[in-house]
Amino acid sequence: IQFDLLQASMTKVGIKLITNQVELSVFNTSVMFDGTLDHAMLHGLHTTIWSPLGGGQLFKESTEGMSKEAADQLTRVRAALKKIGDAAGVGIDIAALAWVLRHPCKPILVLGTSKPARLDAAPAAQKLSESMSREDWFRVLEASKGAEVP
Numbered sequence: 001i002q003f004d005l006l007q008a009s010m011t012k013v014g015i016k017l018i019t020n021q022v023e024l025s026v027f028n029t030s031v032m033f034d035g036t037l038d039h040a041m042l043h044g045l046h047t048t049i050w051s052p053l054g055g056g057q058l059f060k061e062s063t064e065g066m067s068k069e070a071a072d073q074l075t076r077v078r079a080a081l082k083k084i085g086d087a088a089g090v091g092i093d094i095a096a097l098a099w100v101l102r103h104p105c106k107p108i109l110v111l112g113t114s115k116p117a118r119l120d121a122a123p124a125a126q127k128l129s130e131s132m133s134r135e136d137w138f139r140v141l142e143a144s145k146g147a148e149v150p
Contacts, residue, residue, distance in 0.1 A: 027054035080143035097125035
């Protein structure tokens, strides 16, 4: 709805929006369930994804200070990504990026990092996304949610 309202205003001045930038990661999947990505696909919009690595949450060395729910989610997600990464010979960061890229909205990642190696890893993430099975993709989603996905 917000996108449509903005588009209606922009149309009045002759501007057509072509992308919607949203947050999506293995830790924040809300746009997959609130209609945002469905809307983008329905209207042929590009979707740019900010914080595809969960704001660095994936790399936390300790769960100290985290809620039990967040700590449990981190443990589950890391394990699921490690399994995928080990099978492909890549790290969990590449597996996490590949998981986002595998979504059918064909997302464009916005990588905000101070580590050039993360940028260098992007082609490996694209390659893994193309070979990631639906089963593996759903295992990561289930790890994130902490429950089976129907």
